[in-house]
Amino acid sequence: xxxxxxxxxxxxxxxxxxxxxxxxxxxxxxxxxxxxxxxxxxxxxxxxxxxxxxxxxxxxxxxxxxxxxxxxxxxxxxxxxxxxxxxxxxxxxxxxxxxxxxxxxxxxxxxxxxxxxxxxxxxxx
Amino acid sequence: xxxxxxxxxxxxxxxxxxxxxxxxxxxxxxxxxxxxxxxxxxxxxxxxxxxxxxxxxxxxxxxxxxxxxxxxxxxxxxxxxxxxxxxxxxxxxxxxxxxxxxxxxxxxxxxxxxxxxxxxxxxxxxxxxxxxxxxxxxxxxxxxxxxxxxxxxxxxxxxxxxxxxxxxxxxxxxxxxxxxxxxxxxxxxxxxxxxxxxxxxxxxxxxxxxxxxxxxxxxxxxxxxxxxxxxxxxxxxxxxxxxxxxxxxxxxxxxxxxxxxxxxxxxxxxxxxxxxxxxxxxxxxxxxxxxxxxxxxxxxxxxxxxxxxxxxxxxxxxxxxxxxxxxxxxxxxxxxxxxxxxxxxxxxxxxxxxxxxxxxxxxxxxxxxxxxxxxxxxxxxxxxxxxxxxxxxxxxxxxxxxxxxxxxxxxxxxxxxxxxxxxxxxxxxxxxxxxxxxxxxxxxxxxxxxxxxxxxxxxxxxxxxxxxxxxxxxxxxxxxxxxxxxxxxxxxxxxxxxxxxxxxxxx
Numbered sequence: 001x002x003x004x005x006x007x008x009x010x011x012x013x014x015x016x017x018x019x020x021x022x023x024x025x026x027x028x029x030x031x032x033x034x035x036x037x038x039x040x041x042x043x044x045x046x047x048x049x050x051x052x053x054x055x056x057x058x059x060x061x062x063x064x065x066x067x068x069x070x071x072x073x074x075x076x077x078x079x080x081x082x083x084x085x086x087x088x089x090x091x092x093x094x095x096x097x098x099x100x101x102x103x104x105x106x107x108x109x110x111x112x113x114x115x116x117x118x119x120x121x122x123x124x125x
Numbered sequence: 126x127x128x129x130x131x132x133x134x135x136x137x138x139x140x141x142x143x144x145x146x147x148x149x150x151x152x153x154x155x156x157x158x159x160x161x162x163x164x165x166x167x168x169x170x171x172x173x174x175x176x177x178x179x180x181x182x183x184x185x186x187x188x189x190x191x192x193x194x195x196x197x198x199x200x201x202x203x204x205x206x207x208x209x210x211x212x213x214x215x216x217x218x219x220x221x222x223x224x225x226x227x228x229x230x231x232x233x234x235x236x237x238x239x240x241x242x243x244x245x246x247x248x249x250x251x252x253x254x255x256x257x258x259x260x261x262x263x264x265x266x267x268x269x270x271x272x273x274x275x276x277x278x279x280x281x282x283x284x285x286x287x288x289x290x291x292x293x294x295x296x297x298x299x300x301x302x303x304x305x306x307x308x309x310x311x312x313x314x315x316x317x318x319x320x321x322x323x324x325x326x327x328x329x330x331x332x333x334x335x336x337x338x339x340x341x342x343x344x345x346x347x348x349x350x351x352x353x354x355x356x357x358x359x360x361x362x363x364x365x366x367x368x369x370x371x372x373x374x375x376x377x378x379x380x381x382x383x384x385x386x387x388x389x390x391x392x393x394x395x396x397x398x399x400x401x402x403x404x405x406x407x408x409x410x411x412x413x414x415x416x417x418x419x420x421x422x423x424x425x426x427x428x429x430x431x432x433x434x435x436x437x438x439x440x441x442x443x444x445x446x447x448x449x450x451x452x453x454x455x456x457x458x459x460x461x462x463x464x465x466x467x468x469x470x471x472x473x474x475x476x477x478x479x480x481x482x483x484x485x486x487x488x489x490x491x492x493x494x495x496x497x498x499x500x501x502x503x504x505x506x507x508x509x510x511x512x513x514x515x516x517x518x519x520x521x522x523x524x525x526x527x528x529x530x531x532x533x534x535x536x537x538x539x540x541x542x543x544x545x546x547x548x549x550x551x552x553x554x555x556x557x558x559x560x561x562x563x564x565x566x567x568x569x570x571x572x573x574x575x576x577x578x579x580x581x582x583x584x585x586x587x588x589x590x591x592x593x594x595x596x597x598x599x600x601x602x603x604x605x606x607x608x609x610x611x612x613x614x615x616x617x618x619x620x621x622x623x624x625x626x627x628x629x630x631x632x
Contacts, residue, residue, distance in 0.1 A: 036614035059610050060535075060552040062310075084615060 005068065005108050006117035012092060013068040013100075015108065022068055023096040024056065024087065027121045032058035035084040040076035040098055047071065047100070049107050054097055056087070065097065069107045075099040142604065145196040149621045152183035158190065181623075200604045202547050204416075208569055208577050212519045212550035212562025213309070213357055215387045215409035216416060217493075222480055223412060223473035232472045237464035241448060247468065248447035252440045254475040258405055258424055261486070262383075263394030266432035268425045268439070270466040274384055277404025277423030278315040278351070280436055283458045284402060284427060285349050285378045286319055287434035291456065294376070299348035303377075305334050307358055307554040309384060312351040321348055328556055332358040332512035332521075336367060343375035353382035354398075355389070355517035357554040359497065359562070369399025378402070378431070386410045387566070388494055388518035391487025401428040407467075411474035422470035436461040492567035493518040496574060500563055503578045507585045511557040518566070524559025526585070531593030534559035537584060539607060540599040544580040 002016040010028035013020040029035065037057035047053050047067040054065035076098045080086050087095035102108075112120065137144035169175060185193070203209070209216035227233065235244055255267045268284075271277040282302070289295045302316035305326045313323040324342055329335040334352065350372050354362045362368065372379045381395055381403040387410045389395075395403050407422040408415035415421055427435055433456040441450045449465060481489060494517050501510070501520040509526040524534050538548035538561070550562040565574060588596060600606065 034611035034614075036611060057614075059614060061555055 003108075004114060005111035006114065006120075007066065007068045007111055008120065009066050011065060011068045013108075013111070015102065015105070018102050018105070019074060020069060020071070020100050020102055021096050022098055022100060024065065024091055025117070025121075026091045027124075029088050029091040029095070032056065032063065033060045034058055035087045038080050038084045038087065038097065040078075040081055041073045043073050043075055045073045047073070049110070056084075067100065068111060069100065069102050069104070071100040071103045073098050074101050143196045143199070144604075145193060145200075147621065148185070148190075148193055149183050149623070151185055151189060151193065154184050156184035156186055158185070158187035204568070207545060207547070208565065208573055209416075209547040210549050210563045210565050210577065211416075211547060212359070212521070212564040213384065213553065214416065214550070215385075215406070215518075215564060215566055216547075217387070217409075217412050217566040218568040219412050219414045219473075220477060220480065223476040226476040227469050227472040232468070235468070237468075242446070245446050248440050248449060250475055251465070251468075251471055252442065252447055254471050254478070255424070255440065257475070257478050258426060261390055261394070262403060262405070262426045263396030264400075264403070264426035265396075265429050266427040266435060268427065268435045268461075269471070270436055270438070270460075270462045270464075271404065271423040271425055272462055272467060273408070273421030274382075274404055274406045274423045275311040275315060276421075276461065277406075277425045278311055278380070278382065279318065280423075280425045280458075280461055281380050281402040281404060281427075281431075282315055282319045282321075282349065282351075283436075283461075284425075284431045284434040285380065287456065287458050288378070288431050289348055291434075299346055299377070301347045303339065303342055303347060303350040305352060305356065307332070307356050307556045308351060308353060309357060309382060312353075312382060316349075316351065326350075328358075330512075332356070332360050332556075333362050333364065334368060336364050336371070339368060340371050343371055343377065345376065347372075347375055347377045349378040349380050349401075351380045351382060353385055354395075355385045355519075357385075357562070358512055358521045358556070359385075359516040359519035359564075360512060361388075361517055365398045373399065384409065385518060388490060390490045391483060392490055396426070396428075402426060402431055407470050407474040412477045413470040413473040420467050420470060422467040422474070424466070434458050438465050440465075489567045490518075493565070496565040496567060496569055497563070499571075499574055500565060500578060500581075504581055504585070507582060507589070508561075519562055519564035521554070521557065522561045522563070523557040524561070527559065527588055530588050530591060532588040532596045534561055536593075536596035536599060537561070537588060540584050540596055541580065542600040543602045544584065546577060546580060 002014050004012055004014045006012050006025060010025045011022055012025050013022045035056055035058045039055040041053050047070060049067055049070045051067050052064045053067040056063050056065055077096050080095055080097060089095065204216050204218060231246060235247055251269055255269055259265070259267055268280055271280045286295065289299055300322050301324050302321040303324050303326050304312045304316065306328055316323050326339050326342060327335050333356065352362065352368065354365055356362055369379050378401040379399060381400040383403040383405045386405055390410060402425055404423045404425045407413050407424065413422060433454065435457060437457050437460055438449045438451045441448050478486065497518050497520045498515050501514050501516055507526065508522040511521060511523040527533065534551050538551050541548045552560055553562060554560055598607070
């Protein structure tokens, strides 16, 4: 089974092999409210962990999305760009943002597993 | 007895509150306010580029057009109509004296390309205003031309970049601008457009810049810090002198965002705090109309180190009087604007300054701060303060008092419309949850503040008592009910395409 990791900035990454699928968490979409715009990275773009990689805009605020790991973007979710409501409807599923080829899987150790992330969120809500 | 809220009128009007369709829906093809003779036949020289279809303007008579716009204007809410507590925007009264002076033909009818000797009065006005702004800020140099606050930020960061390059410290050497998490969005946007990478400085639990975190982030890679003081939580950055020293020790420059200068005019000279440049929003602090009412104006004061890089043109006094210098020195960043700033705003701002005098300007700031603190004192038992007071010119509440009530900051703001107030700034700054930022300015009397406070308390008590359904439906009494802001952002309809199927056609 593939593992899911979480960042302090409320991104998630689900890793299968050397490819990670990334998005924002259920908690993040709830805090943002109705999402109206998502700007995604072009495939082929290289990023370092914690670099700004995408932008999400809701009726309340615009927020940067940071790369949870270093690597190269392999795919962006055009469905989300066309219909940002998908992020509100299914943040952890159909509402994924982009896929990235991990350049250093050891960076996952800087992220949290679900139990730790849930505890972080419980403290913030 | 008939309940007035249940009355349905056949016209759609509510008494003298008149419903008004779009101007295109009033179209009567061929109708026109004037009779024009038919256009003479001329040889077509457009080579096939001529218009193929009618332009699509609606046909209306003059009285129809006048009524249309007068009716729409009655749906406006403005500072001239009531309290407008939009935090961070300084929606103060625009004195009518300013308007009268700005309309004097000598100011209103001049042209920016007139011969210099015919506009000596205008140049002297710019020079006098510049002198006041330098005195109030305690700074040695000023650039008058920036057209608004964000334009002033751009001017400031461009001079900083030029100064760094001149000392061989430009390019990739210093590529970071530090911005606090509570900053106005224009700060990181300005830094980004100037080619810098933005690093955020966290706030401490007092809502101020975390000095230790700032010092950790400073280094030879940092070009500048951009800091608003008072900050967007309405709090004075009381460690600003230490911040300036640390920034300068690291070889970086200190850009101060002057958006909140209204809190400290005549009380603090930013130059004494160690800043290197700061823009002034004449349209906020010095009462020129804004918020759809007029252009902004954002002069920038500069320290000695940045003065050589100021934009052109600039007003200089020489033997023949005042001169607008276009090419004084090569180090200038050049021209930022077509002409020399917003003349009409200069006139209004100087009119405000001279009619108040130094003591009046100081009192205006004191009153603005007093008013915000009065609101805080009257509401803090019911609403929740993220940071303890006293505050400066604006008071910030968060939404923790609404926890478990089912009412959101947005719902609360909508209910304020039914109470007859422009809502406060919502969800900004982002550093607190569900922010409500209230800036009354010095324009409000105690009676008007008391009325606002009574409405806030009335709604606050209703919200915490668990009447979420009422808030979800607000506003009830506005010309339009709750609009779908999400849909408006996701699928905006920006053009009239004529009649049925409008929304689909626009996608």
